[in-house]
Amino acid sequence: MARIGVFVCHCGLNIAATVDVAKVVDRVSQHPDVVHAEDYIFMCSDPGQLLVQGRIQELGLDGLVMANCSPTLHEQTFRNAAALVGLNPYLVEIANIREAVSWPHMKEPERATEKAIEIILATVEKVRQNTELHTIKVPVTHSVMIIGGGVAGIQAALDCADAGLEVHLVERTSSIGGMMASLSETFPTLDCPQCILTPKMTQAGKHPNIRIHAYSEIEEVSGFVGNFQAKVRHKATYIDWSKCTGCGECMTVCPTKKIPSEYNHGMAKRTAVYIPFPQAVPNRAVIDDKNCLWHPKGKCGICAKKCPAEAIHYEDNTEIEELEIGAIIVATGMEVLPVEHFGEYGLGKIPDVVTGIQFERLLAPSGPTAGKVLRPSDGAEPKEIAFLQCIGSRDPANYKPYCSKVCCMYTGKQAMLYKHAVHDGQAFVFYIDIRSDGKGYEEFIQRAMEEEKVLYIRGKVSKVFEDEGKIVVWGTDTLTGKWIELRVDMVVLATAAVASSGVTELASKLRITTDEHGWLKEAHLKLKPVETLTAGIYLAGAAQFVKDITDTVAQASGAAAKAIALLSKDHLERVPIIACVDQDLCVGCGYCETFCAYGAIAVDPVTGKAEVNEGLCEGCGGCAAHCPSGAATLTNYGKKQVFDMITTFTNGQVVQ
Amino acid sequence: MTDKDRKGEGKAAAGDDFEPVIVGFFCNWCTASAADLAGTSRMQYPPNVRPIRVMCTGSVDTSFVLRALLEGADGVLVGGCHPGDCHYVTGNYRARRRLTGVIKILEALALDPERFRFEWISASEGAKFAKVVTDFTEDIKRMGPSPLKEL
Numbered sequence: 001m002a003r004i005g006v007f008v009c010h011c012g013l014n015i016a017a018t019v020d021v022a023k024v025v026d027r028v029s030q031h032p033d034v035v036h037a038e039d040y041i042f043m044c045s046d047p048g049q050l051l052v053q054g055r056i057q058e059l060g061l062d063g064l065v066m067a068n069c070s071p072t073l074h075e076q077t078f079r080n081a082a083a084l085v086g087l088n089p090y091l092v093e094i095a096n097i098r099e100a101v102s103w104p105h106m107k108e109p110e111r112a113t114e115k116a117i118e119i120i121l122a123t124v125e126k127v128r129q130n131t132e133l134h135t136i137k138v139p140v141t142h143s144v145m146i147i148g149g150g151v152a153g154i155q156a157a158l159d160c161a162d163a164g165l166e167v168h169l170v171e172r173t174s175s176i177g178g179m180m181a182s183l184s185e186t187f188p189t190l191d192c193p194q195c196i197l198t199p200k201m202t203q204a205g206k207h208p209n210i211r212i213h214a215y216s217e218i219e220e221v222s223g224f225v226g227n228f229q230a231k232v233r234h235k236a237t238y239i240d241w242s243k244c245t246g247c248g249e250c251m252t253v254c255p256t257k258k259i260p261s262e263y264n265h266g267m268a269k270r271t272a273v274y275i276p277f278p279q280a281v282p283n284r285a286v287i288d289d290k291n292c293l294w295h296p297k298g299k300c301g302i303c304a305k306k307c308p309a310e311a312i313h314y315e316d317n318t319e320i321e322e323l324e325i326g327a328i329i330v331a332t333g334m335e336v337l338p339v340e341h342f343g344e345y346g347l348g349k350i351p352d353v354v355t356g357i358q359f360e361r362l363l364a365p366s367g368p369t370a371g372k373v374l375r376p377s378d379g380a381e382p383k384e385i386a387f388l389q390c391i392g393s394r395d396p397a398n399y400k401p402y403c404s405k406v407c408c409m410y411t412g413k414q415a416m417l418y419k420h421a422v423h424d425g426q427a428f429v430f431y432i433d434i435r436s437d438g439k440g441y442e443e444f445i446q447r448a449m450e451e452e453k454v455l456y457i458r459g460k461v462s463k464v465f466e467d468e469g470k471i472v473v474w475g476t477d478t479l480t481g482k483w484i485e486l487r488v489d490m491v492v493l494a495t496a497a498v499a500s501s502g503v504t505e506l507a508s509k510l511r512i513t514t515d516e517h518g519w520l521k522e523a524h525l526k527l528k529p530v531e532t533l534t535a536g537i538y539l540a541g542a543a544q545f546v547k548d549i550t551d552t553v554a555q556a557s558g559a560a561a562k563a564i565a566l567l568s569k570d571h572l573e574r575v576p577i578i579a580c581v582d583q584d585l586c587v588g589c590g591y592c593e594t595f596c597a598y599g600a601i602a603v604d605p606v607t608g609k610a611e612v613n614e615g616l617c618e619g620c621g622g623c624a625a626h627c628p629s630g631a632a633t634l635t636n637y638g639k640k641q642v643f644d645m646i647t648t649f650t651n652g653q654v655v656q
Numbered sequence: 657m658t659d660k661d662r663k664g665e666g667k668a669a670a671g672d673d674f675e676p677v678i679v680g681f682f683c684n685w686c687t688a689s690a691a692d693l694a695g696t697s698r699m700q701y702p703p704n705v706r707p708i709r710v711m712c713t714g715s716v717d718t719s720f721v722l723r724a725l726l727e728g729a730d731g732v733l734v735g736g737c738h739p740g741d742c743h744y745v746t747g748n749y750r751a752r753r754r755l756t757g758v759i760k761i762l763e764a765l766a767l768d769p770e771r772f773r774f775e776w777i778s779a780s781e782g783a784k785f786a787k788v789v790t791d792f793t794e795d796i797k798r799m800g801p802s803p804l805k806e807l
Binding site for chain 2: 070071072096098099100101103104105106107108111112114115118119122511513516533577595597598618619620621622624625626634637639642643645646647649650651
């Protein structure tokens with residue numbers, strides 16, 4: 001026979017005004033396993049907790065039912081209080097009689113009281129069959145893998161490395177820097193990435209605790225929090241990086257020169273052997289085997305002959321490296337919708353219609369025009385430019401329903417920078433709403449409008465087409481209600497931001513999830529924005545949703561802080577409510593394996609019985625419901641426990 | 657098994673004073689949170705549903721539902737996360753597939769399959785929780801006491 005104590009909280013009047021607590025105490029006391037029941041005005045207060053602790057000691061209670069608010073509020077409070085006086089915390093359960101009883105049934109006190117009694121008695125049935133549990137200790141590897149080497153990944157890497165963790169920064173292109181490296185200047189301070197990003201890139205490249213795996217991708221991730229194993233594929237560069245000095249001689253001699261440059265978003269060409277940009281970290285050349293004449297024809301070979309370091313060997317040097325990792329930060333960033341969309345705005349058909357990120361390259365001193373704004377078709381200076389916002393964003397019928405968040409600001413910035421470059425030029429901005437919600441952002445937009453005389457037109461554009469050397473933009477000014485026709489020299493489209501390509505495949509390798517648009521899903525939008533639902537995997541930057549640099553860096557430091565906190569201990573503690581398998585009942589059918597989304601339960605090939613990996617099991621209990629032989633159970637959620645709870649509800653009381 | 661003074665709940669014949677006994681299995685992450693939200697927002701709904709918090713609807717064994725109905729519950733309500741939102745990735749899909757089988761069993765038992773209901777209620781849908789509980793209670797009242805009660 002168990003010795004259970006039931007403590008009924010009044011919660012001031014929150015419970016007591018509806019539920020007849022005296023009657024509840026009287027009725028639950030009649031349960032044969034309840035040795036003590038009492039009520040108190042605020043059980044969660046210090047005197048309330050002391051009262052409970054005193055009763056545990058003086059009556060030798062071996063189980064507690066705390067009848068009060070939702071377990072999300074005070075389950076931990078009472079479990080900690082019980083543990084302090086030697087009662088195993090997992091022998092404490094909450095009967096929720098506030099959110100589930102007194103509040104939604106305020107007008108029916110008698111029936112609410114009955115419901116409260118039944119919920120408490122059902123919880124008594126559960127507690128008397130609970131077993132003592134102890135937190136599971138798992139060892140920890142003190143290293144972090146960061147996927148994506150943009151500003152988010154770089155920031156997180158530096159923070160983790162400064163905290164003494166070993167950092168593996170994995171980047172799929174041949175240099176870190178990400179999207180920010182392609183920008184001209186950044187709003188609202190007009191800092192150039194060369195001034196603020198490249199020093200961070202260099203710092204990451206030289207940091208003793210950071211290893212950059214450039215030109216590498218994630219092949220496979222297994223394991224669990226604190227103990228992940230990652231296979232990283234170092235893609236074939238065909239160049240010995242230990243010899244390559246990054247001199248760039250190979251690029252000057254390569255005959256294949258017409259490949260659109262990824263770094264320049266197609267606004268310039270690159271060679272088949274290339275370093276993406278002069279400030280690249282690591283500053284090493286790679287051979288693009290899809291365009292190199294040596295692959296597959298075996299012709300050319302000029303770069304190898306000219307390489308002063310004799311680093312080029314054309315051999316497939318793909319390598320798969322296995323890493324032991326404690327925590328993972330995913331910082332895969334974003335892209336913009338591909339150019340094949342938006343034919344209605346002439347994108348891809350009219351050379352002088354470009355995307356925002358392409359226009360960044362025309363504004364950038366490091367770009368193909370060295371910062372001079374020259375239109376792609378004839379290299380002339382455009383005297384009038386129309387900027388169209390919300391292209392593919394806030395457009396649920398055709399493209400993306402969400403606001404891409406950064407376009408209002410970068411369009412304002414681009415119009416401003418254009419005016420700085422072309423003093424007599426005129427910039428027009430078509431917008432739906434201006435969203436300038438950051439520090440100094442609204443003032444920045446006002447500056448574009450008032451000081452730089454950028455003309456803002458509220459309305460959407462219906463059509464963009466070419467006519468006699470000009471680009472005609474048809475639209476509506478919704479403030480005046482008038483139809484507008486503009487004849488301009490260039491059009492810049494603020495195209496919708498989308499999650500990086502390949503992120504869905506990466507997510508399934510990591511066992512994390514994406515939302516319907518491919519953005520990685522956080523554990524809780526408000527309260528756990530950098531965590532994922534898989535323990536030990538965190539999110540940084542625009543991989544979670546579009547972010548500007550300010551927010552990206554903040555979130556990256558947040559993710560790094562979470563990883564650092566996780567790995568600050570020698571052991572990790574996990575909630576021990578996990579599945580277990582009765583080895584006598586298990587027939588080794590492996591049905592549980594097919595259910596488990598975490599790969600946490602598997603049939604041991606030697607014993608032929610299913611076994612649970614304590615580190616991986618998240619405690620959902622699905623295998624228990626799925627097990628045909630009844631061998632698998634979720635600890636403290638056994639079938640008999642649930643049956644007895646049901647019986648309490650259907651028949652009033654369980655006969656033991 | 658002993659009967660307790662239950663104010664005639666579930667015992668009276670079909671009529672105005674029939675108060676059905678409904679057992680609810682609510683997942684910890686979505687529907688139990690929705691129930692908390694409904695309570696916190698002081699939304700009023702009938703007290704007939706007796707909630708059991710489970711970690712995931714994927715852990716709701718067919719036998720839980722059948723046990724409740726065979727013991728005389730007038731209805732069983734299972735609530736979990738929306739498709740794609742399961743805290744445990746796919747538990748709710750597994751639950752849907754498994755519990756669809758319950759309907760066939762209820763038909764074989766000559767029980768109205770409408771006595772069992774499976775709903776997606778997210779943590780933010782307190783109002784939906786209150787509505788589902790209210791509607792289900794009304795529906796069960798209309799159906800009358802479970803015929804298995806007399807067994």
